[in-house]
Amino acid sequence: MNSEKIAVIGSGTMGSGIAHTFAQYNYEVFLVDKTDELLNKAMLQISKNLDRQIQKGTVQESDKELILNNIHNISNINNLPRNISLVIEAIYEDEKSKTDVFLKLNDLIDANSIFASNTSSISITALGTKSRPEQFIGMHFMNPVPIMKLVEIIRGHKTSDETVNYIKNITTQINKVPIEVNDYPGFISNRILMPMINEAIFALYEGVASVEAIDQIMKLGMNHPMGPLTLADFIGLDVCLSIMNVLYDGFNDPKYRPCPLLKKMVASGNLGRKSGEGFYKY
Numbered sequence: 504m505n506s507e508k509i510a511v512i513g514s515g516t517m518g519s520g521i522a523h524t525f526a527q528y529n530y531e532v533f534l535v536d537k538t539d540e541l542l543n544k545a546m547l548q549i550s551k552n553l554d555r556q557i558q559k560g561t562v563q564e565s566d567k568e569l570i571l572n573n574i575h576n577i578s579n580i581n582n583l584p585r586n587i588s589l590v591i592e593a594i595y596e597d598e599k600s601k602t603d604v605f606l607k608l609n610d611l612i613d614a615n616s617i618f619a620s621n622t623s624s625i626s627i628t629a630l631g632t633k634s635r636p637e638q639f640i641g642m643h644f645m646n647p648v649p650i651m652k653l654v655e656i657i658r659g660h661k662t663s664d665e666t667v668n669y670i671k672n673i674t675t676q677i678n679k680v681p682i683e684v685n686d687y688p689g690f691i692s693n694r695i696l697m698p699m700i701n702e703a704i705f706a707l708y709e710g711v712a713s714v715e716a717i718d719q720i721m722k723l724g725m726n727h728p729m730g731p732l733t734l735a736d737f738i739g740l741d742v743c744l745s746i747m748n749v750l751y752d753g754f755n756d757p758k759y760r761p762c763p764l765l766k767k768m769v770a771s772g773n774l775g776r777k778s779g780e781g782f783y784k785y
Contacts (some may be wrong), residue, residue: 504530507530509525511533522534524644526570532574533574534576536577580604589616592619592622593621598626619642620639621644623742628659631659631661637666639666640656643692644679652678656674657686688749689753700734707732732782733782737775744765
C-alpha cells in the first residue's frame with residue numbers, strides 16, 4: 504500500500520468516485536460523511552462500479568476486495584487520523600459549507616498536509632483564505648471519476664509551487680492528466696461548458712426546437728457524445744444553476760444569466776437523473 508493517506512470529505516457521486524480511484528491505485532483512503540447510511544450507499548456504488556470495470560477488463564476480479572479494503576468509512580470527522588497527506592473536499596457547491604469544513608479540518612489535520620477542493624466553480628482563493636492558503640488548491644475531477652482522465656488543477660492566489668507540483672505528481676500517480684488553470688469563476692471547464700448548456704436551455708425556452716432536436720443536432724453536427732440537455736440532466740440541474748449563478752455573480756456580466764426555465768425546473772424539484780425527471784424522464 505502507498506504510504507500516503509488520503510481523506511475524501513463527502514461520499515456522493517464525486518466523493519465516492521475519487522475514493523474509488525485512489526483506492527484502485529493502492530492508496531489508503533478515509534471516506535468521510537455524516538452517517539453510516541450514506542457511507543454504506545457509497546460503498547455499494549463503488550462495488551457496482553468496480554464490477555463494471557471488471558466486465559470491461561480494466562480491473563482484475565482478484566483486485567476488487569483489495570480495493571474495497573483500502574477504503575475506511577468515517578462517520579465522525581473528528582476520528583480522522585492526523586497524518587493525512589492530502590484532504591480532498593467533495594461536498595455540495597456552497598462556499599460557506601465548504602469553508603466551514605476546512606476550518607474544522609485545519610485543527611484536526613497536520614499543519615503540513617495539503618487541502619484540495621473538488622469545487623466545480625467556487626473561488627479557490629476564497630475557500631483557502633481562512634485555513635492554509637499556501638497549501639490550498641483546486642482538484643476538479645470529472646464525472647464519472649474512475650473513467651474520465653482530466654483533473655483541472657486550480658491555483659489560488661497564494662498556492663505555493665510546492666503544492667502545485669505535489670498535486671500534479673499525485674494526479675499522474677492515479678493515471679489522470681493534470682491541467683493547470685488560474686482561479687477565476689468557473690475555471691475553464693465550466694466557464695465554457697455551462698454557458699453552452701444554458702444557451703441550449705434558452706433555445707428550448709424560446710421554442711426554437713424540441714429537447715430531442717437540440718440534443719441530436721449537437722450530437723450529430725458537433726460530434727458531442729451526448730446532447731447538452733442530456734448532459735445537464737446527468738450533471739444535475741441544481742448543480743448547473745449553482746455554477747451559472749457563480750459565473751453571473753463573479754463576472755457581473757448578463758451573458759451568464761441563468762435561463763428562467765432552468766430556475767423554474769430547479770424550483771419544481773425536476774433536477775435530472777437524480778430526481779427521476781429533468782429534460783427527460785428516467
